[in-house]
Amino acid sequence: MRPPTIRDVAERAGVSKSLVSLVLRGSQQVRPEKRRAVLAAVEELGYRPNAAARSLSERRTRTVGVLLNDLRNPWFVELLDGLNSELYASGLRTLLADGRLNRRLGEDLTHTFTELRVDGLIAVGTLPDPAAVRTAAARVPTVVAGTREPVLPHVDIVAGDDELGARLATEHLIGLGHRHIAHIAGQGVVGALRRRGFEAVMREHGLSASATVEQGDLTEEGGYRATVRLLGAPHRPTAVFAFNDMAGVGALSAAEELGLRVPGDLALVGYDNTYLARLRHLWLTTVDNAGHDIGRRAARRLLDRIADPARPGEVALTAPVLEVRGTTAPPRSAD
Amino acid sequence: MRPPTIRDVAERAGVSKSLVSLVLRGSQQVRPEKRRAVLAAVEELGYRPNAAARSLSERRTRTVGVLLNDLRNPWFVELLDGLNSELYASGLRTLLADGRLNRRLGEDLTHTFTELRVDGLIAVGTLPDPAAVRTAAARVPTVVAGTREPVLPHVDIVAGDDELGARLATEHLIGLGHRHIAHIAGQGVVGALRRRGFEAVMREHGLSASATVEQGDLTEEGGYRATVRLLGAPHRPTAVFAFNDMAGVGALSAAEELGLRVPGDLALVGYDNTYLARLRHLWLTTVDNAGHDIGRRAARRLLDRIADPARPGEVALTAPVLEVRGTTAPPRSAD
DNA sequence: GCCCTTCTTTGGACCGTTCCAGATCTTTCC
DNA sequence: GGAAAGATCTGGAACGGTCCAAAGAAGGGC
Structure with missing residues (x-):
């Protein structure tokens, strides 16, 4: 019991397979009654074109x-x-x-x-x-x-525009009055661009000396670890800009574990505006990447x-x- | 400049296309030197079989x-x-x-x-x-x-086994000493099964009277709303078992917003053990659904x-x- | 009524594989 | 050396569509 082919449809409709093909591809050159006959046969047989055959022939x-x-x-x-x-x-x-x-x-x-x-x-x-x-x-x-x-x-x-996004986040933190800001960096080109945006803005505000970069990765775990290191250092930052929301959530956990309140003791920005950031319980300031x-x-x-x-x-x-x-x-x- | 076909390979290797097909499908009936010739031709031409042609012929x-x-x-x-x-x-x-x-x-x-x-x-x-x-x-x-x-x-x-999972969660809460327990229910058959497990266990412990079910959905928002309703009621529960982790996170937010501490004032169980539940900041007790x-x-x-x-x-x-x-x-x- | 157009419709080649029946080549054995 | 038996190899028919050249039908003009 094989699925019906275009020939079965043709036979049933009393036309040639070429005409069936024409009808199915919407040609205007077909007389209405033939078109109806073909469509009826398609319906009755439950015909569906075979994608493999079609792509073989169409070469796409x-x-x-x-x-x-x-x-x-x-x-x-x-x-x-x-x-x-x-x-x-x-x-x-x-x-x-x-x-x-x-x-x-x-x-x-x-x-x-x-x-x-x-x-x-x-x-x-x-x-x-x-x-x-x-x-x-x-x-x-x-x-x-x-x-x-x-x-x-x-x-x-x-x-x-990752560099721009990082600039927005950093400007926001500086605008709030933060001076000592850390960035949890990601990997790859995207990581490099976001880091560059962060560093550029800090430099423009003469804050290079109080800018810290800690390498993380794209996971919560990475964000957590990086933040633990950051907050354990002697001169700790008052704000963290994380490579993405996952890392941001990791930072959130680390801060909480160390007894710091967010945003009171530590301000935090993520990136991507994923649904994680939108969870009411997290409610992360972030950069929407559309x-x-x-x-x-x-x-x-x-x-x-x-x-x-x-x-x-x-x-x-x-x-x-x-x-x-x-x-x-x-x-x-x-x- | 079309991609090479099996015929091109055959010509180059000096054999028939059938033999090429045999070699490519790993037949043992081919003399080693021919096999080598075919494979060399495949390599030189960068031949890749055409999946459409293959499925048309193989009928799968x-x-x-x-x-x-x-x-x-x-x-x-x-x-x-x-x-x-x-x-x-x-x-x-x-x-x-x-x-x-x-x-x-x-x-x-x-x-x-x-x-x-x-x-x-x-x-x-x-x-x-x-x-x-x-x-x-x-x-x-x-x-x-x-x-x-x-x-x-x-x-x-x-x-x-959703019913069993719900039983585990409910037994856990009862074992901790909770009596007044609410369930945030989900939709569909899965929702019904988890609800049934919850209700069965409550009944078995003679707690039907203090079991509440609030309809939610599969989202954080639904869990949040349901919890707000639950906690606003006169005789409020000390524990909530949510249909899934998302709803559980919503419940977490609602409790926090109403000034309740989790797990002190309200115990909370989710379902699915998604990475959400594993986020340190949430650290949700949940049912692992493998x-x-x-x-x-x-x-x-x-x-x-x-x-x-x-x-x-x-x-x-x-x-x-x-x-x-x-x-x-x-x-x-x-x- | 006949020839020329213009629409419709059709047969058959082709897309790139697999697979089968049979052809061809090697061995083996007497 | 010849025949039978295997081992290898090959041509051609599918597979189910698309598309093109050409056939057939219909309409128009004289």
Whole structure:
């Protein structure tokens, strides 16, 4: 009992398979009664076209491969959401590969996605294997979203302006009266950019001497550890700007454990405005990075690039917005 | 400049395309020197088989469709992780459709997945449109994971034992000395099961009179609102068992806002043991629902069902485990 | 009524694999 | 040395669509 094919439909409707194909692809050159007959046969048989046969013949798959760094990071999920909605509207489906979930990211890129002959590729977030992206980008239209690497010839980049975001956060803290401010840094290019924004603003305000940077990672654990180190040091900061919300929550825990009140004893800013920051119990001041919007823009870029693969790569940055919540306030006493 | 085909490889290696196919599929019936010639040609040309052509001919896609309720729920992500790792190991890739991300779930099911002729289908979590699952299950091997509906003829179900989990949580609170306990209920079958477990235990301890149930939903907001109502009532509970961690966090915020200390004035248990519950700042006592494990088991069930589609549907429940953290303690004074 | 257009409709090649029946080459054995 | 038995290899028919050149039908003009 195989699923019906276009020939079955043709036979039932009393026409040729070519005509069925025409009707299904919406040709205007078909007489109404034939069209009706075909559509009725489709309905009666429950016919669904076979995507494999179609892509073999059309030489395209209407599928976009998405390489994601980590599905556990809520910000990426939001980006993915924007991506999906825009691509779906253009009749493209999305095939997801998570670099963390199944480790063999490079393998996935070169094997799965090229075997499937995806029409396009979106790399989301800092990926473990940039070389794999390079290889793939040479064969298929590619857009990098949510990070600024790798920079490659015909590849577009859509990301938040991390340096600006870091400036906003730092300016906010300084504006509140903080002088001794620490930054918990993240990894990769994104980490470097946010750090640079922080350091630049501190320098501009003549506060380089009281700026501290502690290396963390993208997790709560990393933020916690970094904060413990920061607060254990002799001259401790009155404010912390964390690389992302997860690290910010870690910092929150560390402060609490050491008996410091937030924001009274320690002001705290995160980054990404994930739903974590929005939890009433945390209510983290953070930088909104507009993940959904970045996803949509990345999708549009990819559509453009599929239409014209040869055009030069562009970098599009979106401006982040500071979201002030409950974890920032002026320092208790002048530093 | 098209990608090379099996014919190009054959020509280069000086053999027939059939032999190339044999080599690539690992036949033992090929003389070593020919095998080497073929593999060398593959390497030189950078040949990658065309998945569409292969599935058309083999009449299977090596692809499993996954219907997910909500990617934003960390528990589902964990389940997905388990699913992926197991399926990947069996050479199946995963195509993800999120019911919340692109709303048209029913459409996706009947259109995208049937057009792609996926080899199997996994429905994760309570889905908005059970009828679509029913339709699809009639044509393709299907497994339901993480929930216990819909129950369908040849469909397996893999889920946590929600009633048992709720019992564990409730027993824990009673064991600590709580008498007046409230439950924030969730929706759907899962919600009903957890509620039933709670009510059964309360009844067994002769505490039905002091058991309260407040309807919430699966979000923080719902948990918050429900808790505000609970704590505003005349005879307020000393402990709350929330449907899931998100609702539990909402309850935490509500208690804090009303000036109650957790766990001193109010004990709190969540469900799912998501990373939220593990955040040091929240440190929620919760019920571990083993998402990763459920994902793996669902994958294995699907593999079995693909091998033998006609076998009767089975229900496999995994036993959850109570994870005691910082939000539960004995009540301050006997009730 | 006939020829020329303009619409519609159709047969068949093609997309890149797999798989099967049979062809061809090697061995083995008497 | 020849035949039978294996071991290898190959051509061609699927798989289920799209698309193009050409056939057939219908309408228009004289």
